[in-house]
Amino acid sequence: xxxxxxELESILNVTLPEKLVEEVVKxxxxxxxxxxxxxxxxxxxxILHEEAGIYHLSTITGYEKEDEFNICYHxxxxxxxxxxxxxxxxxxTKVDKKNPKTPSMFDFFEAAEYYEREVYDFYGIxxxxxxxxxxxxxxxxWPDDVKPMKKEYSWEQMREIxxxxxxxxxxxx
Amino acid sequence: xTEYRSRFRTLTDGSDAPEGADHHVFIGPQHPWAEEPAHxxxxxKGERVVEANIRIGFNLRGIEKAMENRTWRQNVMLVPRxxxxxxxxHQNVYVRVVxxxxxxxxxxxxxARLIRMFSLEAERIHSHILWYGIxxxxxxxxxxxxxxxxxxxxIMDIMEEVSGNRVNYSINLPGGVRRDIRPEQVPSIRxxxxxxxxxxxYHKKVFxxxxxxxxxxxxVGILTKEDAKKTTPNGPTARGSGLPFDVRKxxxxxxxxxxxxxxxYYTEGDVLATTLxxxxxxxxxxxxxxxxxxxxxxxxxxxxIRVRPRVPEGKYMTRAEAPRGEDIHYGIANGTxxxxxxxxxxxxxxxxxxxxxxxDSEYIADMPVILRSYDPCFSCTNRVMLINENTGExxxxxxxxxxxxxxKAKKYxxxxx
Amino acid sequence: MKKVxxxxxxxxxxxxxxxxxxxxxxRIAENPPPEDIRTLPTIIEDRxxxxxxxxxxxxxxCLGIEKNDKDNGMIWMLRPQCMWCGNCQTYCPKDAIHIxxxxxxxxxxxxxxxxxxxxxxxxxxxxKGDTADKKLQELIEEGxxxxxxxxEFRG
Numbered sequence: 001x002x003x004x005x006x007e008l009e010s011i012l013n014v015t016l017p018e019k020l021v022e023e024v025v026k027x028x029x030x031x032x033x034x035x036x037x038x039x040x041x042x043x044x045x046x047i048l049h050e051e052a053g054i055y056h057l058s059t060i061t062g063y064e065k066e067d068e069f070n071i072c073y074h075x076x077x078x079x080x081x082x083x084x085x086x087x088x089x090x091x092x093t094k095v096d097k098k099n100p101k102t103p104s105m106f107d108f109f110e111a112a113e114y115y116e117r118e119v120y121d122f123y124g125i126x127x128x129x130x131x132x133x134x135x136x137x138x139x140x141x142w143p144d145d146v147k148p149m150k151k152e153y154s155w156e157q158m159r160e161i162x163x164x165x166x167x168x169x170x171x172x173x
Numbered sequence: 174x175t176e177y178r179s180r181f182r183t184l185t186d187g188s189d190a191p192e193g194a195d196h197h198v199f200i201g202p203q204h205p206w207a208e209e210p211a212h213x214x215x216x217x218k219g220e221r222v223v224e225a226n227i228r229i230g231f232n233l234r235g236i237e238k239a240m241e242n243r244t245w246r247q248n249v250m251l252v253p254r255x256x257x258x259x260x261x262x263h264q265n266v267y268v269r270v271v272x273x274x275x276x277x278x279x280x281x282x283x284x285a286r287l288i289r290m291f292s293l294e295a296e297r298i299h300s301h302i303l304w305y306g307i308x309x310x311x312x313x314x315x316x317x318x319x320x321x322x323x324x325x326x327x328i329m330d331i332m333e334e335v336s337g338n339r340v341n342y343s344i345n346l347p348g349g350v351r352r353d354i355r356p357e358q359v360p361s362i363r364x365x366x367x368x369x370x371x372x373x374x375y376h377k378k379v380f381x382x383x384x385x386x387x388x389x390x391x392x393v394g395i396l397t398k399e400d401a402k403k404t405t406p407n408g409p410t411a412r413g414s415g416l417p418f419d420v421r422k423x424x425x426x427x428x429x430x431x432x433x434x435x436x437x438y439y440t441e442g443d444v445l446a447t448t449l450x451x452x453x454x455x456x457x458x459x460x461x462x463x464x465x466x467x468x469x470x471x472x473x474x475x476x477x478i479r480v481r482p483r484v485p486e487g488k489y490m491t492r493a494e495a496p497r498g499e500d501i502h503y504g505i506a507n508g509t510x511x512x513x514x515x516x517x518x519x520x521x522x523x524x525x526x527x528x529x530x531x532x533d534s535e536y537i538a539d540m541p542v543i544l545r546s547y548d549p550c551f552s553c554t555n556r557v558m559l560i561n562e563n564t565g566e567x568x569x570x571x572x573x574x575x576x577x578x579x580x581k582a583k584k585y586x587x588x589x590x
Numbered sequence: 591m592k593k594v595x596x597x598x599x600x601x602x603x604x605x606x607x608x609x610x611x612x613x614x615x616x617r618i619a620e621n622p623p624p625e626d627i628r629t630l631p632t633i634i635e636d637r638x639x640x641x642x643x644x645x646x647x648x649x650x651x652c653l654g655i656e657k658n659d660k661d662n663g664m665i666w667m668l669r670p671q672c673m674w675c676g677n678c679q680t681y682c683p684k685d686a687i688h689i690x691x692x693x694x695x696x697x698x699x700x701x702x703x704x705x706x707x708x709x710x711x712x713x714x715x716x717x718k719g720d721t722a723d724k725k726l727q728e729l730i731e732e733g734x735x736x737x738x739x740x741x742e743f744r745g
Contacts, residue, residue, distance in 0.1 A: 061503050155235075351676070
């Protein structure tokens, strides 16, 4: 179909069915963006992991747009004979804001377990079939319904909550 | 088999133990052995380790949220403060993201790129020398600590003349560099680099031949290549287990593809292999610095190009090879002069899982050496979200009160807060 | 192959030389800090045009400005909050800032209401004299209020 999709398929030696892929963007020579929606993400990642042999996950980023969340998986395709890497940004779009849910990629990458917990901690996105979805970085006394990185909370509110928690901790001595 | 148990726990009192464990040991946030705060919970059966867990989050400062309130120009000075030791690398990656989004990356001159490479390699040298000095101290060999840290002063004096500061050299700016290496400074720099090279070759001789260090480091904590492919560490931790990937070779940036240097990797997978990877990388970095000085004599160019304060819309992800591994940033711009979203993932977070798996069924006495082997930098690991009371910010808790609370938490076995 | 006592030669040599701390004062006197070390900023009054670029670019918000036009205005600085980063020198359009002077940061702990912590970097035209002094006094009082908040929190 589009030229970038063909180029990506020839580098990875695999065919990506068109109904799963929304768009492929070429950022630079050897660096691609693959966009897909939340319904098809699990199937597309299965093809990339099992047939193309991608095993390295660098990190997972969540960001907020006006009416949806986007989650970006940064994976690298490693070619050991030539000592070369092809970075791919796998962006999952259309995650609903009122009821954010998306399938977890734990079956393919073991490192996805703690990166997805970080996104859950800061944005409140629920990952289905995750083995241990709990708090990773925030302290134990932090209120459960305040998800810090969302745009509705400002820096001053975060500061107030911190001072309140610290004061409670000091008084419990 | 047994179901999957995560190594990153949430409770800090060790009450969620696996089967087969008798008792547990804490290495808590305040500890005379550790440099940076993290809570390790180690479950034991007799003298052997059943499982090692960790609780992170003590160094959370809120850098990603703070970056959304400041302009792109002000953030150039906030990003290197994510870590004390690997500060030049974070600033370099940020500056390359801004260069690409503003559209000036083709106009940066070769002289500016060579000076950026010079400061990056100097940082790699001083970070590795610091690390293997402390590893020798953990293994009980204090003399090596004194001698390696004495030799580290040479590189810090060189960088003080070039950049104005011993540790946080913020030379990178969007559009080039801030200062120049003048021709009259070059001969004394070359002389000192030659002296440093002789000293580092002596350190390598001690690490490969001296019997007391080798007995502590050899065949301890083996990480096989299949385990490394499943848990994906990065940097020297992966290169000690046979995965020959280095961002400077696999996806080159600045001018690393035009200068001749060797990639270092070993296949044994124990702690001695990761040590030797770092010692060899120090020698390779000294060679790169000398070649940069050679090429600077014959290259002229403009040092700093003007970049506008408003950055047009777009997104970009880029990486660099920090002394500890692979450092990845992802920036999203929306046309104003403040960033929309900026994500930093520092290298130590990716190495924790692989290192904790190295400790399964090893002796408890080998544990400090293994925990030191992935070069922990917890300031890099937690950066997102709030103003923390633990990093000595005297606004909230005094140092004495903090230490007393830590002692009480350990004594009565209850959570810290 | 493993050998023993590889560091023997170096250890004996250092033993013969004696402790390093005997010579440290002489070494400090012989190696002064380099000339372009990064410390606090000062402004050359003739070149400043009161554009406010240094205030916009400072990451810690330690500079402040009040002005009428390019010949009448004042710029002040909170010394303990300065990060020694040098951004103000890089972005000043007239090269009017020097950052290689005395590096004394502050004179006491928790000092927000000590007179030496606030400095008027430049005061031009009609802002010289009384207006500058009054502004410094205001800043010191605000610093006193902040100090009281801290004391209350610590109880």
